[in-house]
Amino acid sequence: MAKIVVIGGTGLIGSKVVAKLTEQGHEAVAAAPNTGVNALTGEGLAEALVGADTVVDVSNSPSFAPDDVMQFFTTSTRNLLAAEEAAGVTKHVALTIVGTNRPQNIPYFAAKVAQERLIRESGIAYTLVHATQFFEFVGSIADISTEGDTVTLPGALIQPIAAEDVATAVARAAAGEARGDIEIAGPEAFGMDEFARRALAFRGDHRTVVRDDSAPYYGAQIEERTLIPVDGARIFDTTLEEWLPLNPPRV
Numbered sequence: 216m217a218k219i220v221v222i223g224g225t226g227l228i229g230s231k232v233v234a235k236l237t238e239q240g241h242e243a244v245a246a247a248p249n250t251g252v253n254a255l256t257g258e259g260l261a262e263a264l265v266g267a268d269t270v271v272d273v274s275n276s277p278s279f280a281p282d283d284v285m286q287f288f289t290t291s292t293r294n295l296l297a298a299e300e301a302a303g304v305t306k307h308v309a310l311t312i313v314g315t316n317r318p319q320n321i322p323y324f325a326a327k328v329a330q331e332r333l334i335r336e337s338g339i340a341y342t343l344v345h346a347t348q349f350f351e352f353v354g355s356i357a358d359i360s361t362e363g364d365t366v367t368l369p370g371a372l373i374q375p376i377a378a379e380d381v382a383t384a385v386a387r388a389a390a391g392e393a394r395g396d397i398e399i400a401g402p403e404a405f406g407m408d409e410f411a412r413r414a415l416a417f418r419g420d421h422r423t424v425v426r427d428d429s430a431p432y433y434g435a436q437i438e439e440r441t442l443i444p445v446d447g448a449r450i451f452d453t454t455l456e457e458w459l460p461l462n463p464p465r466v
Contacts, residue, residue: 218242219389220267222254222295223274227351228310231382232271236389247274254291257298264302270295271389272309279433281322288330296337307334307341308388310381313398313448314441315345321435340393344385347400347444348375350458353414354465356407357422359433366415366424369432370406374443377401377458380451398448403455407432407442410455417459 219236223229224245236243244263246252252259254274264270272295276287292309299307311327334341348356353375357366376399384399405413412424429436444450 216240216242217268217390218244218266219269219271220244220246220263221389222246222252222270222272222291224271225249226273226275227349227378228273228382228385229271231379232273232386232389235382235386239386239390241390254295255287257294260294260298261301264298264304267299267302267304269306269308269389270299270304271385272307273385276323276326279323281325284323284326285329288326289333292330292333296333296339299339300337305340306393307337307339308344308385309334309341310344310346310385313345313347313400313444317438317441319435319437319441321433321437323433342388342391342394343396344381344388345396345398345444346376346381346384347442348373349378349381350375350401350414350453350455350462351378353411356432357411357415357420357424360411360430361422364422366408366411366422367427367430368406368408368411368424369428369430369437370408370426371428371432371437371439371441372404372443373407373410374400374402374404375410375455376451377453380453383451384449398444400444400448400450401454402450402452404443413455414459418464420464
């Protein structure tokens with residue numbers, strides 16, 4: 216079985232990926248700043264990658280400010296790719312976003328586009344797993360769109376996916392052959408306002424959700440279909456109604 220190093224391996228997705236790969240018999244290494252491996256500074260990378268066959272990058276920027284997020288993804292990816300070349304790593308898997316190949320002006324997406332370009336141009340075999348928004352972020356989406364007791368969101372379509380399903384897809388990509396770009400999504404598409412409305416209602420949150428198609432999504436306006444997958448995407452089964460009872464809001 217392979218040695219697979221998971222950058223961001225102690226986070227929401229990474230910890231699940233490490234668990235799934237370990238269950239399959241792989242040597243899965245959780246690499247993150249709290250384990251002494253920092254892709255942004257390069258600390259611990261060379262040691263962590265000794266003997267590795269595959270590197271999986273599910274790390275995320277601690278800041279979404281435009282300059283910060285761009286620096287994080289470009290610097291950490293360059294450091295990773297250089298360390299992989301030195302260590303003889305043969306495959307790179309990265310988690311990215313559905314919609315990076317479509318017109319939009321979201322700074323976070325621009326940073327992911329830059330990351331993807333570095334990986335494609337590196338010469339290493341790769342799989343880029345483009346995921347739709349996670350169910351797990353419905354609370355934060357509502358919170359950043361709240362003023363008083365009103366949540367204002369656009370009706371742009373969204374097809375969210377459970378983090379567990381994202382981890383399954385990333386683990387499969389890590390254990391399988393390089394496939395280039397793939398897309399994954401949940402089974403249901405609905406307006407972003409409806410996504411928040413259904414989740415808040417289930418949780419007994421009495422904020423009112425209002426649709427306004429001019430409202431921003433993480434600071435930018437988006438088109439109706441920017442955030443949903445294209446034909447041929449791998450569709451997972453977990454619905455919002457199945458996910459909600461198992462995932463109460465964090466307090």
